[in-house]
Amino acid sequence: MSFFNDLVDKVGNAIGVDLHAKLAEQLQSLLQPDTIQQLVAKADEAGLGDKVRSWIGKGDNVPVTAEEVQQIVGNQEVQQLAQKTGLPIDTLLTALAHFLPAAVDKKTPEGEA
Numbered sequence: 001m002s003f004f005n006d007l008v009d010k011v012g013n014a015i016g017v018d019l020h021a022k023l024a025e026q027l028q029s030l031l032q033p034d035t036i037q038q039l040v041a042k043a044d045e046a047g048l049g050d051k052v053r054s055w056i057g058k059g060d061n062v063p064v065t066a067e068e069v070q071q072i073v074g075n076q077e078v079q080q081l082a083q084k085t086g087l088p089i090d091t092l093l094t095a096l097a098h099f100l101p102a103a104v105d106k107k108t109p110e111g112e113a
Contacts, residue, residue: 027099027100027103031103031104031107033113036056036104036107036108036113037113039052039072039073039104040052040053040056040113042071042072042073042074043072046068046071046072048064048068048071048072050062051063051064051068052072052104054101055100055101055102055104055105055108056104056105056108056111056112056113057111058111061101061102061105062101063097063101064097064100064101065097066090066093066094066096066097067093068097069093069096069097069100070093073096078092078093081096
């Protein structure tokens with residue numbers, strides 16, 4: 001288990017919440033074919049389209065920062081995810097920066113959205 005996953009588990013245990021399950025649930029609802037296309041469009045608008053396309057493509061996933069995730073996902077969606085997960089926005093964005101590239105990659109196994 002990576003340091004980050006271990007840290008998320010420890011924080012989750014401390015506050016009595018399974019953060020991995022909540023994040024996975026929210027990501028699964030977020031990552032439908034139409035929302036992946038919207039993610040690409042928003043990433044293009046933010047000048048980050050190549051990063052998101054790397055997650056969809058068959059090569060390596062280019063990492064993203066928490067700030068870039070906020071630009072890609074959008075403030076309103078970040079607020080809604082924070083409410084649904086109960087996580088502070090900074091924690092949510094850091095977690096999304098860690099988990100989102102792999103989640104998109106897994107949802108697009110053929111290299112297409």
